Amino acid sequence: MPLLLKQIAPPEVPLEADNITPDRITGQTPAGVEKLTVMHGNETRRIGDFFRVTGQYDGVINLQGDHLGRVKFIGARMSRGVIRVDGDVGEHLGAGMSGGAILISGNAADWVGPEMSGGRIEIRGNAGHMTGSAYRGADMGMTGGEIIIHGNARNEVGNAMRNGLIAIAGNSGDFTGVNMLAGSIFVSGELGIRTGAGMKRGSVISLKDAELLPTFDYSCTYQPGYLTLYFRYLTGLGLEIDDERVRGPYKRYCGDSVEMNRGEILLYSG
Amino acid sequence: MSGENVKIVENATCTFCGCVCDDMVLTVDLDQKRITKAKNACILGRAWYAEHYIEEDAPAAMIDGKPASIDEAVEEAAKTLVDAKFPITYGLSDTTCEAQKQAVAIADIIKGSIDTTTSVCHGPSGIAFQGVGESTMTLGEVKNRADLVIYWGGNPAESHPRHFGRYAVTAKGMFTPRGKKDRTVVVVDVRKTPSVPAANQFIQVKPGKDFELLWALRALVKNRKISPNIEEITGVSLETIQALVDKMKNCRYGALFFGMGLTMTRGRHFNSGALIALATDLNEYTHFVAKPVRGHGNVTGADNVMSWQTGYPFGVNFSRGFPRFNPGEFTTVDLLAKKDVDAALIIASDPASNFPQAAIDHLAGIPVVSLDTKATMTSKLAHVAFRTATYGINTAGTVYRMDDVPITLRKAFDSPFPTDEEILTAIKKRVRALKFPKNQAGDKVPPGRASQKEHWKH
């Protein structure tokens, strides 16, 4: 039986709920969980002021409610267990998480999994800007783990990403993979502009054609061996990828030439 | 009688734009309380001074549109702010550093957010700075040394009219004794602005392709390849780009100035970042600097005060009892448009007239405290509205020029209205008293450098 947090009152201002993680609630009774603090704007409040907590933690926390889109930092720094959210979520979902899984049935706001190092986040709906990215000023974003977005993501997906996997079934915004250091980003839908700007290493794989920066140079059209591994893996996670795209071929562009020039953008060219 | 009681103020500082020219010679008619002449001022500065008059009969404070005493209004403002769970303080570019310091203190005490007009001006350049740094300079270095000056995405002829003459184009300096003759000036823009005639070369880039052009320049500076269809992408031919690269690499001291053509268009901070990175790259070959051409008088001061007090230049939130920074989350347009905030303190700015409509709509629905020298759209919708003295004309204080050089203001004549610093200091004292009723001995830090202490009880 999972631990169920049912939203009973909409927050008046954004709620910061970094205590809602398996790490914090392990060993707590529902009443104990209700006593954990949350920040409601500048007020220190309790989880119980906004959620009714029932059930028993068996590895899964389930959040339900219509106003979860105003709840930030769900699953921040979590290292294990599962958080399942029926609804939307606010900013900083799974920020800095190192393990476990987060499943969101609705949409997520900006900063999904910033600077995460492990675990998996799966969003059935759309994600905002800065998915899997670095916070401002930092030179390293996501360093491991997986983010799967079934809808669209917006700008700066994987900004300064150092490792891990991001897969977007829908479109991604501008500057996908900007300043990437390594890792893989798959986009099934349309890419925005300036993909991979400043990337040092890493791969952005697009299942559609796209317009690229003048500093990405075409190398060849081929079928990169490792892609199939990823496609199999992603299919296993419920993403649909048609056979032609699994077979390829792909155009390989190397860049960014203003940087190390060791990154690649692969565009499907079947 | 007008003309009898005249005062001359020398070396006064114009705070209209970020040039912060401090060589004004103001002729002040003390009877009329008007500045009748502003020698050395540009067209904007002349208007700034000429249009400055005191609306004697305007109330210094209003609560819900009705005149109130300053004490009542301070009390009401303090209550409004202390009651809020997520108050935002915004504006601050058109006021002194002394007032800005008080505003940050208030935000700290009430655990709110604080943001300045930087966020909708060169905020993206600030983000870029945090990512790539910047090779930069004070404006006197450009005047003394620069033999190549490039303006990108800005129109100083209209926004900063004395930038050319005083600092960067015709200015004569140590190694540029002949002024314009000793330097090459290039303007890059999407349209032929009134700044173009001042330049030796105009490069017209396709709208929205600044980043691509800057990126191509960076690649060529590093002797890397770029796509052959660069002209098709950017509207600028490869020959032109290569020639500019050669010019940049071979100059003695190059300067890149950039405007909101970069920060306000798609790409935002990456556009600024590309330009800054280009200047950085060029230091491999010669000395090169870059600088955003910043706007309102003391917006740079706001950045500086915020940075030293909180560690961050704008978009700061104190709700957890310490400063946090995150543009897009704690910046004002976002906080308003996402309906996150429940009260606002707006200082010397008019978001109700120039923000996106969604943000204006939320502002209209929450209690607002405003401080401004004139009636604005924001003061009209404010719950508590203060009318304050104009900085640099009716107040002393400190402002920072766009290149971080601090300059002292000289007051030309008195205003019947209190200064921003005075009102904010009073609000700070009241919010502290309301927030920490048991700790009234707490304020051991003297109030900010008192720039003006007289007359605020009228």
Added chain:
Amino acid sequence: MKLKSTEIVDTFAEAFKMWGARVIITAANRQWARAAAQAMTGFATSVIGCKCEAGIESILSPGQTPDGRPGASVLLFAMDKASVGKRLLERIGQCVMTCPTTACFNGLDGDNAVQVGSQLRYFGDGFQGSKKLAGRRYWRIPVMDGEFVVEESFHVQASVGGGNIIMLGTDEKKTLAAATAATRAMAEIKEVILPFPNGVVRSGSKVGSRYKTLPASTNTAYCPTLKAVTDSSLPPDVNCALEIVVDGLTETAVRDAMTAGIHAAAKPGIRQITAGNYGGNLGQYKINLHELLAD
């Protein structure tokens, strides 16, 4: 005891502890996968002379490989972990990376791993890159037909080498036929390989030699031509003996393979099926033939 007309000698095969790895080779089609696998397992009959023993475990269909392409599974054994690593590096580098369209994956789980891709990557001259997926790292090395994908580390596990059966027949033809039947049956068993040509070895050996420099020499007791001059183990009407050596990832697999081999080899014309041992003093495993048939 007798199995059909063949006598199963009451003896045991003496097997050794070895370390083994499984390498999954995939390619654009089955021919290229097999070519790489064959090359990789060539000259790998005996640790004595080849430093490792290797063979093709099975041919894999697209559904059975990590990247969904046709493939082959190769097992490679050596006496210690480090040697397995060295041999994999040499053989994957020389036989798989060189072969068009191939990719190369680790086929085992476990706690012990040797580094392969992370060493081979230097062939990429700085242009190599890696991908980490589900906890495993794959190196991508640019080559002339695209890129060679090879997994960073390969697991090795304690294994069993030197399982064997020896068929003693009345003539060469019948003995060869029995050996062939036995190898076919044994190839069906998972987790084992038969390292010798077509699975069969004729030059069985004994420990030691009259020449000081040689550690082993021909197994005189089973050479029919020496019956008259040595203390022979061959019955009078036996004129040909052949051995099948089997290496496996587990003892069970080796036993299963031997059992299958004995059953298939017990044919008319095969007088005895026996096994090689060294008196039980050298190997860690003693696989008794009668026990195999009793199970």
Added chain:
Amino acid sequence: MPETMLLVPGRSSKQGTSLNKGKFEDEYQEITSLVEMNEEDMVRLGFNNGDKLRLKNPVGETIVTCKSKKATDLPHGMIFIAYGPGSSRLMESDTAGSGMPLSKHLPVQVEKIG
């Protein structure tokens, strides 16, 4: 069919000087609702100086007055307006994690009214 053009709001000296006079004065209102357009575009679209145009995008709309600009000074398809309430109506509030709403290069539909 309304024409889609690229709106570039920016500063101008006149906007700056009129700002000093006051935002509720006619001059500021007038200057911030004046749109400059390439003269050849105007001919093509049948606009005259002083025509009232509606600028519209998914965010909102505003009514402006049209003024011609030499074809060499303003590219085809681009229109310029001084910052002000008019340009605010057309600005989206999303800032893409930057704090800055896109304030220049706004694609807008342009049509004559009246």
Added chain:
Amino acid sequence: MTECLQLAGGKVYDPANNIDGDIKDIYIEQGRIVETPSATPRKINVSGMAVMPGGVDIHCHIAGPKVNLARKLQPEDHRLDPHPGTEQTRSGVGGSVPSTFATGYRYATLGYTTAMEAAVSPIGARHAIEEFHDTPVIDKGFYVLLGNNIFLQQLLREGRKEEFRHAVAWWINATKAYTTKLVNPGGDEPWKGKKNSRVGNIDEKSDVIEVSPRQVIDAFIGAVNELGLPHPPHIHCNNLGHSGNFDTTLETMKTAGDRRVHLAHIQFHSYGGEPGKNPKSASRQIAEYVNSHPNITCDVGQVMFGKSTIMTADSALAYTLRGFKKAKWVNADTECESGCGILPFSYQEHIYVHALQWAIGLELFLLSEDPWRIVLSTDHPNGGSFMNYPKLIRLLMDREFRKEEIKRVNQKAVKRTLLNELDREYTLNEIAIITRAGPARALGLKNKGHMGPGADADITIYDEMEDKEAMFNAPRYVVKSGNLIIENHEFRRDYTGKFLHTEPGYDASIVDQVKPFFENYYSIEFDNYAVDDSYLHDHEVIASSP
């Protein structure tokens, strides 16, 4: 609101008054230490605790334009180290470049009550003073950067020594500085004007200014000593960080002859080896020269492993360092005066050069014979944050701890130093000298660094502990100017602290010389340049004695 206090029964370490751990009561009244108070004091029992004067940091970077740029540059560093406010104190952020409030409070929590910002360009003086106003608890002042001032160099070229001295004094008055600072003297012109080149040796004349670094150094040492400033020129020698630079350092010291001079962060200037190759330790040569020349004081600029921020007026150096990682980098040129370079940095145990730098700093401490002339510093935040001081103190006081730490670093580097042979352990009295009494004396601050009657009541009281890092990390009491700021480890009140500056005399007619230069080459008006008295909050002029 100062209190009348009796600090009763503590072990007093007051080396300036030859008190070394004696049990003694200290009385405080009106912000000063008194023999006997006139009122009944509040008695605080500090028996079993160590009572010391408040710490004095002679060289750090805590305020002004470059510091603020470095702050703005690193949100990622601040984010991980918030500094919450209390009802008494303002909030802020830490990291290697903390916000002003956090800077003041954190110095106080280490028992430091005075800190000197070591490099402010004249045009940025107003900015530094504004930041000081928001830097609580500690007293503070700054050294003004004049070593690359073009006007002053022109006077030197023309041999106008007298006017040079007046102009230096004018600049100190105009900026409200404490003394002069030279950074890479003569090095700005090659950097800014000659495509980022640098000075080789100190006798090389600039082809633009036609003056050599040695001439600049000599002139400043002369002028400042003649002006009688409480602290001599504070010199950051040329060639900082470059292999083989110890020669430049020796030449700089020789230029002083027997005149007073302070060498900043000498650790960074004690490298042997070939230029462009890996450095070696030359700490013995440097320490020997310093030991035998009582006119010289220095601070060490110890490197501590972990995050730091390179922040220096030596722009060329910052650019060189930038070359390693190509990460974010700031260069900021200041017209006619100076410039600066900034880059986030991290010292790592396993890196040869970093370990060598760490070891050289410790060697210098351990080889120095006169603790009064060597001051503890990390050149905050260049060698590491001042928050590392307690650990550094333990490294000096605890041989066993030091040995364990030595094992953790690059051994190739350690082998090239004497570190393993140096068994010296600093005593508490010596620590009191290198962190308080010595720097106060070097600064000419007669009322600081000791606890004799009349001294400023800046006092720190530590629980005596075996682990000296723990001890110096958490004073139980901190008294600043008679105010009990920290009591039982908790902040009890806020306090602004004083601004310290000097007002050397000069001939006012020098203004007629400076002004035309200004009008030609500066971008602000001469009359708006000098910092007026309205910027002074609680301040103290430290007398000059020409």
